Amino acid sequence: MGDWLPLLVILVSALAGLAIFTLRQQQHGLRIGLNLGAAVLKLSLVGVLLAGVYQGKEYSFSLPLMEGAELLLRPDPLALLFLTLSALLWLVTTIYAIGYLEGSPHRSRFFGFFSLCVSATAGIAMAGNLLTFLIFFELLTLTTWPLVIHRGTRKALHGGAIYLAYTLCGGALLFIGTVWLYTLVGPVVFTAGGALPEGHGLSEHTLRWIAFLLLAGVGVKAALVPLHGWLPTAMVAPAPVSALLHAVAVVKAGAFGVVRILYDVLGIALAQALGVTTVLAVLAALTILWGSLRALAQDDIKRRLAFSTISQVSYITLGAAMVGPIALVGGLVHLVHQGLMKITLFFCAGNLAETLGVHKVSELNGAGKRMPLTMLAFTLGALGMIGLPPLAGFISKWYLGIGALEAGQWWWIGVLVLSSALNAAYFLPAIYRAWFRPPPETWPEERSLSARHETSLMLLLPTLFVAGASLITGLFAASPNSPLAWAELIVRREYFP
């Protein structure tokens, strides 16, 4: 049973997705049942897996595909960090999406792809070798595209086309890099400390090329400057999709891939010797600053959040590329923290748009009086992003900063400080408007979604849950069950195998 568990985790949501496709629009109850049932089941399976891995059990499922190339699922602690995050947030987002898409067309198609997309993410997390990673990475592209263009408007189609162009090209680079490495050294099984065998005899030149192909491939999804162009246009997707893309699936898969390739394929020592980490750290720093600068100029809330994502996800890359255990802890824990905070912010943006028709920062005046709980969640998320103690974002930045000192690269602290200032500059005005400005006479497009609450509970409760989670992970970061503790566990494996 144990070895089938990883496969089962993927199949649960994949089969649910396929079953949902066959449902008719009106089969509302069944669809919700399938959605939530699969999400809960998946979360419990992941729980079993988590407990097992914590106790040091090893799970591994393999299926030979071609000679010297197999599909391998082998969840290690790093996999579980991403997997748990995605399984948990999938459940929350599903509930939110059910409320959000109430009465809109093509729901079966939407939820079908939604489930498939989470399966692909689980596959990326648990991939035990580079081929498996590639397979699920491409599947993620395929399953998210219909979600991006879900609204079917001209703008959505355009955004989808750009999204595809970027991600397919990224996939192609990753494909070449993967085949190249397989051709030279045989199966590339993810191994703490590096997957290349002793005395592989590859020249630095070849290794640099391969590293470039692999990292550029995942860098597209990680929205690393200059490969980030797809992300702001993909914002046309419905809010739950944006939430999922930015917090769990696509961007995270990219950042996760960077960590995997640096630490478990090349090995951090080799990556440093090749100069790969330096280039990556510089790019990450540029991305952090560039994303924040662009976010400043956006009035559209979702676009502002999108540029903020570009910036925040690169913290993960920066943490990985600084080459030091503490910085890596900061980067990894940010994978979870950014996910929780960003999904909170997107849920809030969705609530505002659905309930009041508010899409712009300039329309936020007095929103705190009309929707206090939503704006409270927004404030928590935003302050966390800025890095205010004791919120989750502070923990990430603290570890990144200490990590920079430990690695003897103090200048990254400058980047962190500057970025925090910029974060404050684009989040604080929104918070100020919401709480301290008087509300307008009429909202742009107010709808009454609930008689007793500020908006439908299906929208409100998931929002409050994720906001609470981001608060708690920060407050109780020192507890042995926190994401921080788990990140430390991973780093011990990577640096002291």
Added chain:
Amino acid sequence: MNPADLLVWLVLLPVLLAALLFVAPEGWRTRLGQLGTLLCASLALLLAWQVLQHGPISVALGNWQPPLGIRLHADGLSALMLALTALVALPLAAHAPAWFVRHEAAQSRAGAFFWPLWMFQWAALNLLFLAGDLFNAYVGLELSGLAAVALVALGGQRAALEAALRYLLLALFGSMLYLLGVALLYGAGGVLDLTLLGAQLEADHASRAALLLITLGLLIKTALLPFHFWLPAAHANAPAPVSAILSGLVVKASFVLLLRIWFEIFHPIGLGGAGEVLGALGIAAIIWGSLQAMRQERIKLLVAWSTVAQLGYLFLIFALAVELAWAGSVLHALSHGLAKAALFLAAGNIVLALGHDQIHRLHGAAGKLPLTFFTVALAGVSLMGLPPSGGFAAKWLMLQAAIDLGRWPYVVAIIGGSLLAAGYLFPLLRHALAGTHDPRQREGERLLSRWLEFPPLLLATLALLLGLMALLPMSLLSGGMPVSLR
């Protein structure tokens, strides 16, 4: 049944069935054809199983040994192609009758002639895959060409007839060149058996001329750029089940023959420079075919041009002459056969249901035909070479070969072809997914019967699964790799 008899029956049975179907009353033809399909397909799959278990099987007809007799030979490659034909034929037997009934019902008797012609075609394909000598292969080639032309003409409209005529002329020209080459060889050495020829061939002018003629003839039949011009019209204007047969199977038959002739007979007299030319033409076909596919406004033309592009991949083996590329090339032929058949059947369904095949008018069609567009998407995944499809496995192998040899232009072409394929396939899906819900359409209303929708879905699923089970075809191939491959 003795395994050697299987080979004979695989050729004989479809011929007999074809004859029977010609004379059978029209009302019986469908049932008879379906029954016959079941029989022939079981034989083919049984043979593939036998070859997998016991290795190649050879039989001399009437016990006349070569060089005089006729020899049928089934190795891994034959087994795979026979199995592919059977796997396409089975869903087709369910789809084709339903399609012909719906298609301009009773206006023409095209449906009645489909079955005998298709059986005829099947016999020809089996003969080609099993032929142990060049003359038998010629017979197969000629029969296959004639049956294909007649099948295209079933389309009935002016465009179909014109395309059929053009196809006929070119097919005849192609087989004439081939026959000329064969005659040259026979005049020089007096044998036509593939194995004997390979052993005694000398590197003289006559052999080179023969190789050139044979190759040219087969290139025309396989529609490699620049001999592709007849293909889009013929494949696009034929009835949908016929398009599936032509694009999925028929063009592969002449390719398989070319593979055998190059790698099993002529390898001593130099593949080098000429192989490079074929490889380069393959790359050109990938690029040109894809670009043309992007420009098309009709679905079936788009799919047909995509065949031109995908056939290009098959020819990369001539420049990358190693075992990995051989396996990749054959795997590509298999996965393209399944996926393209699925795509043509699905395209035919779209035309049936919507009454047009204009791509820009597909707005919102995915809402009306979800299953059919799901099929298009699945087949598309395989054509684009995205995981976990058979197309992906094939590209993986070809890429490994190209990288191993350090042939970087081929790496770029293989990957670039995938992106180009995305460039013509995604717009199709995008148009279909676009637009908002049409309230006039009643939920759950079926525009197409299950018999029309499920067979292509099955084919597309098989193409996808091929990537997860690529080891099976590869183990069939591994025993019979030509010695000429490095």
